Amino acid sequence: MGRRVWITGASAGIGRAVAERLARDGDTVHVSARREDELDALATTVPGRLIPAPLDVTDHDAVQATVARIEERDGPLDLVILNAGTHQPVEAKDFSAADLRKLVELNVMGTASCLEAVMPRMIDRRAGHIAVVASVAGYRGLPTSAYYGATKAALINMVESLRFDLDEAGVRIQIINPGFVETPLTDKNDFAMPFIISTEKAADYIARGLNGSSFEIVFPKRFAAIMKNARLMPYRLYFPAIHKMTGK
Numbered sequence: 001m002g003r004r005v006w007i008t009g010a011s012a013g014i015g016r017a018v019a020e021r022l023a024r025d026g027d028t029v030h031v032s033a034r035r036e037d038e039l040d041a042l043a044t045t046v047p048g049r050l051i052p053a054p055l056d057v058t059d060h061d062a063v064q065a066t067v068a069r070i071e072e073r074d075g076p077l078d079l080v081i082l083n084a085g086t087h088q089p090v091e092a093k094d095f096s097a098a099d100l101r102k103l104v105e106l107n108v109m110g111t112a113s114c115l116e117a118v119m120p121r122m123i124d125r126r127a128g129h130i131a132v133v134a135s136v137a138g139y140r141g142l143p144t145s146a147y148y149g150a151t152k153a154a155l156i157n158m159v160e161s162l163r164f165d166l167d168e169a170g171v172r173i174q175i176i177n178p179g180f181v182e183t184p185l186t187d188k189n190d191f192a193m194p195f196i197i198s199t200e201k202a203a204d205y206i207a208r209g210l211n212g213s214s215f216e217i218v219f220p221k222r223f224a225a226i227m228k229n230a231r232l233m234p235y236r237l238y239f240p241a242i243h244k245m246t247g248k
């Protein structure tokens with residue numbers, strides 16, 4: 001432990017729980033999100049180890065400035081967890097390119113701005129560790145997930161692609177694919193969420209996965225196994241199976 005860490009989307013949900021967990025374990029964690037009051041409240045939970053860095057990740061210039069400021073203040077970041085993101089369900093009759101663009105701006109382009117800010121610094125140092133939060137919803141198309149699933153599939157592919165160069169450059173990259181976790185994001189869902197876990201349990205999986213050797217951190221294990229199996233199914237089996245599970 002004792003790493004210098006930066007986590008985006010740390011004012012709530014999974015990001016907040018991971019930030020607190022890592023700080024308690026001995027890391028110094030710079031926490032970013034838009035709501036400064038929530039970051040200040042989080043900082044009081046492990047005094048001196050959680051440092052607010054308020055930021056809207058869709059503001060490209062602000063992302064670059066924030067990373068520069070953190071590293072000037074505290075030195076090189078050892079670990080960066082790009083977690084800021086949201087979900088917006090959509091049915092085909094309501095599909096709107098403008099709504100999709102908003103989700104792409106946050107989930108994909110926000111993450112891309114952060115990657116642009118941290119990767120060259122880590123590559124120059126031939127050191128560092130990046131973890132990007134996508135979702136098992138990025139594996140395959142799911143009902144009402146045309147926006148969200150598309151953004152998360154993009155992140156999974158992006159991270160897989162970057163891994164080749166980063167491996168050569170001595171920089172580690174991982175993908176984090178959670179199943180359902182109880183957060184303000186999933187509180188909005190009015191359907192059954194199989195194998196849903198608490199943010200503390202999710203933080204536990206993530207903290208252990210970051211110290212492990214796997215490229216992918218995916219949890220909870222039984223739901224992950226179902227989703228991985230679904231990823232391998234031919235369409236003639238996949239669509240009926242999802243219909244049976246969800247009624248869609």
Ligand SMILES: NC(=O)c1ccc[n+]([C@@H]2O[C@H](COP(=O)([O-])OP(=O)(O)OC[C@H]3O[C@@H](n4cnc5c(N)ncnc54)[C@H](OP(=O)(O)O)[C@@H]3O)[C@@H](O)[C@H]2O)c1
Pocket residue numbers: 008009010011012013014015032033034035036038055056057058083084085086087106110133134135136177178179180181182183184185186
């Ligand atoms: N919960 C699940 O079941 C689940 C499953 C799979 C994947 N995930 C992924 O896990 C990540 C966290 O999800 P969550 O469930 O913890 O969501 P959440 O409770 O809604 O938290 C989202 C976090 O992102 C921040 N955020 C939103 N827009 C931002 C922006 N423009 N700039 C900076 N920060 C921003 C929010 O803070 P502010 O509002 O203060 O900015 C908040 O801290 C997301 O990428 C999500 O897709 C979640």
